[in-house]
Amino acid sequence: MHNVGLEGLQFIELTWVSAAFLFVVGFIGGLVSGFIGSGGAFVLTPGMMSLGVPGTVAVASNMCHKFPKAMVGAYKRWRYGQVDLKLGVVMAASATVGVQLGIKIQEAILARWGQAGSNLYVSLAFVVVLVTVGGYVFYDAWKISRSGNPDVPSTPPFALWLQSINLPPMIYFKTADIRISLWFTIPVGLATGMLAATIAVGGFIGVPGMIYMVGAPGLMASATELVIAFLMGLGGSIKWALNGMIDIRLTLIILAGSLFGVQLGAIGTTYVKDHLIKVVMGTIMLMVAVSRGMAVPKYLAELDLVNLSTSTTGFLMKCSFVSMCIALMVGAVIILGAMWKAKRAESASENLLPEEELAHVEQHV
Amino acid sequence: MAQAKAVRNKKLVAKTLIYGALSAAMYAAVFTHTTVIMAYFTKGFYYAALPILTALGFSFVHAAFAGNVWSLLGIEAIQKRPQPRPAAQPRPAATRRPRVRAQMST
Numbered sequence: 001m002h003n004v005g006l007e008g009l010q011f012i013e014l015t016w017v018s019a020a021f022l023f024v025v026g027f028i029g030g031l032v033s034g035f036i037g038s039g040g041a042f043v044l045t046p047g048m049m050s051l052g053v054p055g056t057v058a059v060a061s062n063m064c065h066k067f068p069k070a071m072v073g074a075y076k077r078w079r080y081g082q083v084d085l086k087l088g089v090v091m092a093a094s095a096t097v098g099v100q101l102g103i104k105i106q107e108a109i110l111a112r113w114g115q116a117g118s119n120l121y122v123s124l125a126f127v128v129v130l131v132t133v134g135g136y137v138f139y140d141a142w143k144i145s146r147s148g149n150p151d152v153p154s155t156p157p158f159a160l161w162l163q164s165i166n167l168p169p170m171i172y173f174k175t176a177d178i179r180i181s182l183w184f185t186i187p188v189g190l191a192t193g194m195l196a197a198t199i200a201v202g203g204f205i206g207v208p209g210m211i212y213m214v215g216a217p218g219l220m221a222s223a224t225e226l227v228i229a230f231l232m233g234l235g236g237s238i239k240w241a242l243n244g245m246i247d248i249r250l251t252l253i254i255l256a257g258s259l260f261g262v263q264l265g266a267i268g269t270t271y272v273k274d275h276l277i278k279v280v281m282g283t284i285m286l287m288v289a290v291s292r293g294m295a296v297p298k299y300l301a302e303l304d305l306v307n308l309s310t311s312t313t314g315f316l317m318k319c320s321f322v323s324m325c326i327a328l329m330v331g332a333v334i335i336l337g338a339m340w341k342a343k344r345a346e347s348a349s350e351n352l353l354p355e356e357e358l359a360h361v362e363q364h365v
Numbered sequence: 366m367a368q369a370k371a372v373r374n375k376k377l378v379a380k381t382l383i384y385g386a387l388s389a390a391m392y393a394a395v396f397t398h399t400t401v402i403m404a405y406f407t408k409g410f411y412y413a414a415l416p417i418l419t420a421l422g423f424s425f426v427h428a429a430f431a432g433n434v435w436s437l438l439g440i441e442a443i444q445k446r447p448q449p450r451p452a453a454q455p456r457p458a459a460t461r462r463p464r465v466r467a468q469m470s471t
Contacts, residue, residue, distance in 0.1 A: 068428075241415075241417055247403070248420070252395060267440060267442050
């Protein structure tokens with residue numbers, strides 16, 4: 001049998017420290033994914049590479065942990081009534097085409113400008129998409145929290161307008177209770193797939209797309225994104241496995257942490273208001289944009305567009321990785337903080353309830 | 366009520382221990398045979414099924430363990446209380462309409 005994976009590739013020696021690092025990042029990444037439907041992958045791949053794992057093995061092993069994690073998260077959230085399976089499958093179908101488109105664009109850039117050009121394109125895509133979309137998501141979350149009525153999720157006007165256009169074939173998504181033309185779901189799916197092929201986190205387009213274009217509530221969009229992540233992750237993992245690129249040891253260590261995290265994140269969605277999904281997503285996206293922005297000078301220097309010393313670019317790359325880890329940590333802290341607050345409020349109301357009932361009875365006597 | 370809760374907790378502890386032991390055994394099996402496993406799992410083609418099925422198998426067992434651990438720690442999804450629907454008002458009892466009777470005196 002032809003051994004593709006081991007040819008020219010060195011699988012790393014695992015130490016307790018590297019295993020603990022992967023477990024912890026897996027847990028935090030899982031927590032964020034279980035809550036907002038994506039995230040974690042953007043830290044895991046560079047994190048594995050910093051341990052000496054070759055880029056392709058890091059991407060393959062990360063993807064192989066992603067699909068079972070997304071499956072568990074999707075199942076958990078489906079039980080809470082947050083998943084629209086039909087919407088997930090429809091979006092995943094167009095996202096698969098988007099992935100192929102994204103790969104073609106990447107290949108064309110690689111052939112024209114080489115590795116440095118490709119890296120620059122990825123970093124710029126990160127910055128432009130995350131600043132634009134993340135900025136809007138964050139602004140919307142801020143607007144909702146200031147509106148004084150964040151409990152009731154309202155359908156964005158643009159989504160309402162798209163839903164009002166009768167362009168066959170029209171599809172009805174039962175759980176989300178949305179009737180919309182298939183043609184309006186396709187661009188969201190395509191963009192999700194293209195972003196997944198470019199920056200490995202399609203959910204940063206998929207979730208806002210489902211909220212602002214399709215009209216799904218934030219909780220449902222983030223839960224449905226897990227279905228898309230599962231289907232796309234499974235397809236991608238099979239492709240990598242056929243080439244023997246998956247380091248199952250890394251996959252299983254990350255999975256050990258992320259299966260705890262993803263379930264905690266999914267439970268967390270039942271504690272919070274709909275707009276908190278947008279707060280967490282917007283915050284992470286903007287912080288990751290800053291982080292990737294720090295990597296841009298290195299690629300510009302490699303293309304001889306600017307003059308920078310190796311030590312400066314090395315320092316910027318380290319800052320970029322650290323700020324990316326901080327972004328993930330901030331997301332996790334917001335989620336855990338919101339869960340803690342909600343849990344305390346719930347126990348306080350449970351303790352208060354008998355007294356309130358008593359007062360109510362006394363009033364009527 | 367308290368008895369039912371105790372029985373439920375006992376069952377939960379038993380399930381957590383079983384899934385935990387199973388998960389630990391599976392991890393031990395992989396990490397004590399990494400050389401052989403890596404050799405087969407990276408062969409590609411038909412052997413591609415090995416990493417995929419392994420990841421799926423681990424996720425079933427380890428996810429069940431992790432889910433039970435959170436439940437044991439008291440971290441469970443909040444059941445959204447359904448909003449009480451307004452109670453139907455009882456229908457007023459049917460009353461006979463007074464009839465107007467005209468009498469002609471002869």
